[in-house]
Amino acid sequence: MTGGTLALLIQLTLVFAPLSLAAIGGAIAVLPEIQRQVVEIHGWVTADSFMDLFALAQAAPGPNMMVVSLIGWQVAGVVGLLVATIAMVGPPALLALALGRLRARFAGLSWVRVTQAGLIPIALGLNLASGVVLAQAAHQGVTTLVLTLGTTLFVWLTRWSPLWTLAVGAVAGMAAS
Amino acid sequence: MRHAAPDRDRPDPSAPPSPTRLAFFLAYLQVGLSGFGGANAWMRRVIVEERGWLTEQEFAEYLGVSQILPGPNALNCAVMIGDRFHGTVGAVLALLGILGGPLVPLLGIAGIYAQFGSEPMVAATLKGLAAAAAGMTIGTALKISTRLRPGLALTAVGVCAFVGIGLLRLPLLAVVLALTPLGILAAWWSAPWRGSVQ
Numbered sequence: 163m164t165g166g167t168l169a170l171l172i173q174l175t176l177v178f179a180p181l182s183l184a185a186i187g188g189a190i191a192v193l194p195e196i197q198r199q200v201v202e203i204h205g206w207v208t209a210d211s212f213m214d215l216f217a218l219a220q221a222a223p224g225p226n227m228m229v230v231s232l233i234g235w236q237v238a239g240v241v242g243l244l245v246a247t248i249a250m251v252g253p254p255a256l257l258a259l260a261l262g263r264l265r266a267r268f269a270g271l272s273w274v275r276v277t278q279a280g281l282i283p284i285a286l287g288l289n290l291a292s293g294v295v296l297a298q299a300a301h302q303g304v305t306t307l308v309l310t311l312g313t314t315l316f317v318w319l320t321r322w323s324p325l326w327t328l329a330v331g332a333v334a335g336m337a338a339s
Numbered sequence: 340m341r342h343a344a345p346d347r348d349r350p351d352p353s354a355p356p357s358p359t360r361l362a363f364f365l366a367y368l369q370v371g372l373s374g375f376g377g378a379n380a381w382m383r384r385v386i387v388e389e390r391g392w393l394t395e396q397e398f399a400e401y402l403g404v405s406q407i408l409p410g411p412n413a414l415n416c417a418v419m420i421g422d423r424f425h426g427t428v429g430a431v432l433a434l435l436g437i438l439g440g441p442l443v444p445l446l447g448i449a450g451i452y453a454q455f456g457s458e459p460m461v462a463a464t465l466k467g468l469a470a471a472a473a474g475m476t477i478g479t480a481l482k483i484s485t486r487l488r489p490g491l492a493l494t495a496v497g498v499c500a501f502v503g504i505g506l507l508r509l510p511l512l513a514v515v516l517a518l519t520p521l522g523i524l525a526a527w528w529s530a531p532w533r534g535s536v537q
Contacts, residue, residue, distance in 0.1 A: 183409045214456060215449075217465060222448045224371050224441025225378045227411040231442070232449055247438065254410020255418045259430055262419035265404060276530055280522030281403030283493045284515060286480050287500025288406060289379060293476030294505040300469035309467060313474025317380070318481045321388065324380070325373060328471045335467015339460045 170238045171245045173204065178230055178249035185254070196230070206237045227251075305338040357424050358392055360432060366390055367417060367436025372444070378413035378437060380479035386420065393420070395486050402483075407515065413437065492525035 177199045185192040193216070200206050207215065215236070219229035227250060234246025268274045297310045313327040358366065366385050374381040379402065387398045405415035414434065421433030455461050484497065496518055503514040 185409050185411070214452065217469070218449055218452055219445070222441060222445040223374050224445055225374065225411050225413050225437065227414070228438070228441065228445055231438075232445070235446065235449070243442075251410070251414055251434065251438065254408060254415060255430070255434060258405065258408050258410070258415035258418040259422055259427070261404065261408060262422050265419075266423065272530075276526045277523050278400045278403055279493070279526035279530070280496070280524070281406060281519065282399045282487070282522075283484075283489055283497030283525070284500045284518050284522050285399070285403040285406040285412075286484050287497040288504055288511075288515075289402075290477060290480040290497075290501045291503075291505030293473050293478075293480060294501075296476060297470065297473035300466055300473055302466050302470075306466060306470035309470040310474040310477070313471045314478040314481070317475050317478025318485070324384070324475045324478075327474065328468060331467040331469075331471025332464050333467070335470070336460055336464040338467070339463030 167238055167241070171241065174234055174237060174242060174246045175249045177204070178246055179253055182250045182253045183257075193229075196233075200233055207233060211236070305334055309334055358390065360425055360428065362390075363421070363424055363429060364432040364436050366392075367421075367433045368440040369436075370417075371437040371440030374413075374437070374441065379416065380475050382413060382416060382420075382437075383479060383483065392424070395483060399483055399487060407519070490529045492528045493522070496522045496525050 178196075181192050181195060181199070184195070197209075197212055201209050201212050212233075215232045216229045219226055219232055222228070228247075230250040231243050231247045234242040234244070236242075238245070265274065265278070293314075297306075300306055300310070309327075309331045313324065313331065316322070316327050317324050370378055370381045370385050373385075383398055386392050387395055393401075401416045401419050402412070405412045405419065408415045414437065417433035417437050418430040421429035421431070423429070425432065452461065484494075489497065499521070500514060500518055503509045503518075504511060
């Protein structure tokens, strides 16, 4: 590993590890800051390819935060991918482990139960909001609208695997082009 | 680490047994590999609906707690659920499955995109996929909500969170900070009602 690569890997860590702890509400919440760091400050990728990488991470399987993995990959290959992913995942994962254990230990306390129950509707409301924001980003006319609404009803009201509607979405998108 | 707390949501002995480490890892590999458009929806599908390892209520609690933590919610959820079943090893297995599984297809798609990304058909296919994936996120949130039957006060908090972030695009941190006390109040308000149902 050359000194230059090592310096890049350290920079990747220094960018993503602090951002990971700021990402309350998910990686999407710090997306604008990731873009600023990666495109404007470090110049690792262009603004256009940043959007492309984000679209890919969203279209591909896996958590949407994997846009960070793709950026690491662009910057320093497979090692960069691993370093960027670990920097983004590691710190919050340790926190989650700690909080999960505290939660389990005190699960019997009524204020813990009430707090947990109070957080559920916020989580569901935010998830719903993410879906709507994503739908707006994907919106390109009647075809995409029908796809979004159809998938919503399909997932909401049936127990069949959503893979079917995703396949239909891909084929319909292709056919509509 | 053993969790000393009693498993209050699953008192009946007929509940499904805890998964083995292999079964657990494979489940998270499946979540990662199929997790188009957000892993939370798929995690719920695989862990609650297909495997039955958690109830709807238990999963929603993990979802709620992971929301107040920084970092990707789905991964926080995965870490806590992994820890519940298999301690630290379980948390690592969940992360390896949910992240490692999609890595190969992701790089494959990135490679294809680098070559053919300028083709309009590729872009249109991605748009169609993204539109369906958005519907999946919306549908899952609605499904959990209708199954939990949260009552008026909690529903109002959820609607506020949705309107604040989804429609008004207010800063996320502010919305979560403002709504958390209201959510707790609403849960406290509905607690005796919930208790009488069980």
